[in-house]
Amino acid sequence: MVCDRCQAKRRRMMKRKNPFDGDSYYAQFARVTYKRFISREWVTHADVMAEYLDLNSSEELPCGVSKCEGNGELKKAFSDIRNKIIERLGCESFLEEGTKNKRIRYIGKDDDPLADLRTAKVICDLKLYWQFCQDSAGFFPISWLDYFFKDSRDLLEIKDTQNKGQQILEASEDRNLTNIELLPFLYEAIKRKQVLAICYIHYTDSTKKELSLIVSPHYLKEFNGRWYLLGHTINHEGKVWRHHIALDRIVARPREISSGVTYVEPQAHYYENYFKNMVGVTHPDNAEVVNVHIRAHNHYMFMLTETKKIHLSQKVEIPFGKYTDGTYGEFSVQVEVNDEFVGRILQMGAGLEIVSPQNVREKFKRRVEALADLYKKQK
Numbered sequence: 001m002v003c004d005r006c007q008a009k010r011r012r013m014m015k016r017k018n019p020f021d022g023d024s025y026y027a028q029f030a031r032v033t034y035k036r037f038i039s040r041e042w043v044t045h046a047d048v049m050a051e052y053l054d055l056n057s058s059e060e061l062p063c064g065v066s067k068c069e070g071n072g073e074l075k076k077a078f079s080d081i082r083n084k085i086i087e088r089l090g091c092e093s094f095l096e097e098g099t100k101n102k103r104i105r106y107i108g109k110d111d112d113p114l115a116d117l118r119t120a121k122v123i124c125d126l127k128l129y130w131q132f133c134q135d136s137a138g139f140f141p142i143s144w145l146d147y148f149f150k151d152s153r154d155l156l157e158i159k160d161t162q163n164k165g166q167q168i169l170e171a172s173e174d175r176n177l178t179n180i181e182l183l184p185f186l187y188e189a190i191k192r193k194q195v196l197a198i199c200y201i202h203y204t205d206s207t208k209k210e211l212s213l214i215v216s217p218h219y220l221k222e223f224n225g226r227w228y229l230l231g232h233t234i235n236h237e238g239k240v241w242r243h244h245i246a247l248d249r250i251v252a253r254p255r256e257i258s259s260g261v262t263y264v265e266p267q268a269h270y271y272e273n274y275f276k277n278m279v280g281v282t283h284p285d286n287a288e289v290v291n292v293h294i295r296a297h298n299h300y301m302f303m304l305t306e307t308k309k310i311h312l313s314q315k316v317e318i319p320f321g322k323y324t325d326g327t328y329g330e331f332s333v334q335v336e337v338n339d340e341f342v343g344r345i346l347q348m349g350a351g352l353e354i355v356s357p358q359n360v361r362e363k364f365k366r367r368v369e370a371l372a373d374l375y376k377k378q379k
Contacts, residue, residue: 280340
């Protein structure tokens with residue numbers, strides 16, 4: 001039986017918005033509080049703050065919870081979530097202990113008493129995500145949108161937004177590459193584990209000879225505005241072909257093979273490990289992972305490579321500053337030295353210098369000298 005006091009609170013709370021919506025301190029604390037409540041464990045304000053800060057326990061808090069940033073919102077969210085549950089299940093749905101450092105425990109009969117509010121949040125998030133997709137249609141070639149939405153109302157709304165000049169997100173034009181319209185088809189082939197016959201011309205073949213490839217597609221990778229397909233590939237000689245497939249080098253729409261060939265699955269985490277020590281998509285023959293030290297000769301370049309890292313392994317070795325041998329900063333990366341890595345460094349011009357190891361430095365030196373020789377010639 002719900003008491004008069006609880007009914008009064010219920011009427012007041014019904015006027016408030018969903019406490020789980022948004023990313024404010026309040027909403028985040030509300031979600032953590034509710035998660036802790038339905039675990040049916042004893043919970044304090046400090047426990048909620050610790051989980052919000054991704055700590056193992058409240059004992060790891062750097063200060064008392066009352067001094068933590070956002071504590072006011074935490075206390076409000078904690079109280080509101082408790083009251084919302086009481087509105088539905090009554091005061092007897094909680095146990096309380098202590099006074100100064102009060103802790104409470106949910107013991108109600110419903111394992112998820114605010115399930116409707118959580119569902120409403122999910123629906124709200126999905127609506128917001130779809131609105132983002134509509135507004136960010138400029139990220140995707142129109143051929144992708146046509147493929148997935150055909151002439152649906154959603155696609156018509158997206159096109160209408162573009163025609164009215166109301167689009168607010170857009171990618172660079174260089175992403176509209178040859179055969180980019182194949183990507184949705186290849187994506188579906190991967191999902192359906194569909195073997196494909198692909199006609200392909202390799203970049204290095206000046207004769208433009210077409211290769212016939214049988215591909216079990218596994219993975220799609222974008223690098224520098226160009227898309228690549230990776231998978232288990234057999235060439236016309238029946239041998240494993242160990243190259244990625246650039247979409248812009250595919251001759252015609254791939255053909256689905258429905259019989260006579262079995263789809264070859266990738267190993268778990270194969271592509272995660274494949275790209276782990278790589279910039280781009282190319283594995284050099286006999287590739288080794290090298291710890292490369294790079295020097296930035298001006299503060300702008302140092303910060304540019306700090307905010308848009310060369311590789312995920314990047315870490316600062318020497319902070320930018322004035323030293324006896326000059327003004328610079330240094331960082332290191334653990335990578336395979338492939339063409340994409342070389343290109344990424346060289347595009348920064350004289351702003352970056354390979355310091356070590358010496359064999360990698362010599363490789364860059366040869367590239368730079370070859371480039372300089374081109375500009376020494378009179379035209």
